[in-house]
Amino acid sequence: MPLNKHKVTGRYLVLLCEGRTQEGVTKLIDIAGLSLARAPSRRSKTGKSGVLTAQCAIVFNSIGVALIRCTLDKQPLLDRAMAESGGAILAIEPERRVYATGRRQVSVPTPVQPGSKSETIFGDALLQTYLKGYRDAVDDLAGRLGAVPRQPGEPRPGAAVDESLSTWGIQATKAVLSQYSGTGVRLAVLDTGLDLQHPDFSSHSITSRSFVDGQTVQDGNGHGTHCAGIACGPVQPSAAPRYGVASSVQLYVGKVLSDEGSGDDGGVLEGINWAVENQCQIISMSLGSPVQPGQGYSKVFEEAARRALKAGTVVIAAAGNDSQRDTLIAPVSHPANCPSIMAVAAIDKHMQIAPFSSGGLEGDGGQVDVAGPGVDILSSWPGPEHYRSLSGTSMATPFVAGVAALLAEADGGISGHVLLSRIVQSTLRLALPSRDVGAGLIQAPHEEKVAL
Template identity: 50%
Template sequence: MFNPDEPLSMSTTSEPIPGRYVVVFDQTTPAGPLRSMGVLQDEAPRMLEEEGYSTQLYFPRLGIAIVDSESAQVAEFKERCASRRMPLNVVPERVYRIQAGDSTEAVPSEPPFSDSDNLTWGLQAVQAVESGYTGAGIRVAVLDTGFDAAHPDFTGRDVTTKSFIAGEDANDGHGHGTHCIGSACGPRGVDGQRGYGVAPGASIYSGKVLSNAGSGTDAGILAGIDWALENDCQIISMSLGADVKEVHPPYVAAGRRALELGTLIIAAAGNNARRSQGNPGFVGAPANSPYIMSVAALDEQLQVAEFSARTLPGRGGQVDISGPGVRVYSSWPGSQRYHTISGTSMATPHVAGVAALLSEATGYRGRELWAELVQEAQRLEQLSVDVGAGLTLSPLPAES
């Protein structure tokens, strides 16, 4: 049974006011903006009046009312509205005071992270398991060196592969692609091994745009993007690039077109920094395109990695967000099965995996998904030119 007097689970320096409640008409799920406007402007205040509540403190644009009520009555009101397909949230109104001293708000997990018997440090850091979402129903394209689709950890998974390299099939003869797909979409639990994949429920689209030797060209990469768009992939992960400062026009157009179609392209910032030698590097192509999200690499302390490239001055050249990218354990082709490597290439699929969880949780795609990733990222006490919005974080679990 719903208890409106139950305190919120977040820490706060506020206190509830007895007999006063904040009623929030929740129009986030159904039916679209027109219905929402009608509900909030007409139906909601009518329901309040029928209940005997004043509508003096009802804000129709917000769909929020402050009411005087017994807790039992407001609980009944919530049930009644829910049965009429008008879901409500009700919380006690609170008095707020300026916070004194340290905030005690708990961060669920803290650096330094390390791989446990069950989970890589990266999965712990992005809080993938806690979220409960798996990326189910979301299609993630990874454009890379291909994929070892026979890898035992991916048995039974929904996998689509295609090669854009002349003379090579879609199999991964390098390892990089299988490693990236592992971080984005691999399992969270493996018998006797660490789980390493952020979005194990997502459908995998592996476009081989880099050869077994690890090289590719625009023609193949753009054909891979076109293929991912045709297949309506919500997310395209590209752990590839060239260490050039010039923005490359084809990727500006490709990133913009992808967003128009509801697809977010996420790319590695680049590994051209040597920070201990005073060289912070720069974001290369295609991550420096304005409509492509650029990902920096963090280590287990959540510090920017030695090799991770810094924001390039100019439009589009910024680092947008960060992910785990040092000593990353993930899948590898053939009998080796697993490998631990570092790079912004490894950080990128972590962000792509989190994007899949967020897209599943919110329904957002394209620009909205970009905004949600940035909004939900954990800010870090480092330069924004190095880490952007900070560490990518998985969505909170759905309320039961």
Template identity: 45%
Template sequence: MPLATPPVPNPSPQPGLPGGPETTGRFLVLLEPDKLTAGAAALTKGVGLQLAYAGDFLKDPEGLLTVKESEGIVFEDLGVAVVNAPPDQAAAMSSIVSKESSLRTVEPERIVYALGGAPMDLSYLRGYRDAVNHLVDGLLKGDSAEGGSAALSFEEAAFTWGLQAVGASRSRFTGRGIRIAVLDTGLDFNHPDFIGRSIQSRSFVDGVPTAQDGHGTHCVGIAAGPARPAQPPRFGVAPEAEIFVGKVLNDAGRGTDGCILAGLQWAIANGCHVISMSLGARVLRGQGYSAIFEQAAQRALARGSLILAAAGNDSRRPQTVAPVSHPANCPSIFAVGAIDRALSVAWFSNGSINAEGGSVDIVGPGVDCRSSWPIPTQYKDESGTSMATPHVAGVAALIAEANPEARGPRLHFHLVQTARRLSGSAADVGAGLAQAPV
């Protein structure tokens, strides 16, 4: 069921610059978990909205139903409704939510963006000298176990530096039997490294049934690229994992909360053990997390699915550190920051700034990471917390294979407990660098 992606009045906000999240004009409504039918009925009766149910569109391979046509859709597994409501209905909806016990809260729907290809903008160039000093300090402190100069000696003939850093190059596990969902811009199914692979896919973007965008192809490659790619080195952490590709962002890397929720519902319904999301929306200092995405994440954990999301690329270290992006700032979503080859926090990686949620849980390789790219380019190096997230998602798949009881909250626990401790602040690197089981 594609969700219409409304036009955006302003261009994508530039990382490192002020500004809050953009919204679509639609709304997210949080329903009481045990009162979904009553909550939907309250919206229909009180606001006059005609609602559809996600369970219906999941059975429809063509995905013809849209929120625009139905006025709203209820995601039963998440306990959330996404609705179109003009100003007069929006006021009525807020009033009903405050009175009805079956409804919890209402939030504006955000516009979200892919979080890869961290740009080197002018504000960062003006602080180039400070940034170089920051990098040198990182190289000179401690030994390689804590992130020193020895960490730069990666030989990448057989494995990328990222796979070596997380230990996937040494692991006997491959992710066999584990389902990884990558919710992003899609995948180039004609790429030689994915031809013949068993891949389930679905588009949740209105009018875009398939995609061959680079961002999603790069992220899928890192999480679950082949053990023997057409061109070495190997870049896929979990080469035998079952791949589920959910297109929740358009080819320009833009989407909405509703598209993400649709993708989450689909991934959870398909029993995906790990859900990787290299996307997000800017969060301001002091801003709280979404109660709606927090409930969705809690429900995912209860069903055995762990959601990982990119922490964001809005920082300009060492001058400024930005808060963790939405939806990674939800406590029940595993927020992934990025490190460089020196095992130091990447200059663009967001940090644990906001007191209410917004903590970095773990880090993964996120600078100059090689992976698949749509043909004819085929392979490309990219930087961003978008690259760190599928590295950690792949590690989670390996841990899930090695530990059959590690699902949902237990998988979260294993990731934290086995992480490699780093010398950086916990506010920047969380528990440390994700590590694959051997």
């Protein structure tokens, strides 16, 4: 199914064969007449050092993807370069626009209170079989039981939640009970940046870079600050209840969406490349673009995510906010619909699926994998307001990313395929279809208290 012309940028993504990157680039230069822009090093903090002018390409070496800008008459030459590359060029796709996925159902600000060699165990094919089998087994069990009983610790529908000390999401994910804080784990948030002057991040270890031309990492939108706060806000914020999951992670902030809340595939892929270069174990992406029923996933993003997993980086993305339940359930959005990217749905404090949350309507990667809290979520916001409540699968995604950091610390620094499977196992089964919530609500590692 062709892409909507209004959702593409006029640029192209080129997937290069691992181990043959230079060969593929040379073919593009020779046949399409492209020039090559220099990609910035992982230590650069100033953004793109190469200027992507017309008929120019920039290569993201860690994931083996090139971003190309060229005139329309160049497309036949790109196709020819692929055909004559002998497999050095694997795919060419139009670049899409992507958007922040946390703008739906914005609420009134909430009043605040003062004060390995893992591939040998889980290869790509085996991992996908495992995840699908896990979902199928849960569905079969739920079907045979007729209804899934409320699990111990699961909030009762309609029960009031005391948020004076911690938000309902921190309680529902059991992060409030966890003895872990993400120490030693590197977590990247690819979004609209971060309010670097926010009092809750004044002592946090932060590495940042902007991938948006002409804009700094400073968050002029708010979405990125909100998502980063959920993933790793402090245990004791300056003027709010606890809202962050993994307070001690090493935070990597990549600005891939503009202050207007939009971006493009190339910026996202460059951010993924940067996070992989910096050995981040987790990438949180609260962004995407809608797809139509029956529309497949991006081969470029899928292979980039597979290569990231192989390097030890789990990519977690928002499932999307395009449903209007109960009249319409939209499919999981791009790029969360890739099989090797973890798709996160949103639930509310009553353990019900959020009305906007996209569903797993497609096979082969279009499923929802897990769910996180995503309705009326309090977190950090740029000053002078400093805190705000938002709703969206954007908010659910950093909950999963933050818990993933706790799991990585708890299990001795696991990463890649092993961490991905551990996330799926660390869920609370809900009385909802796997189509909507996947394996269930993400749960932080914690010690169970046994009554004597």
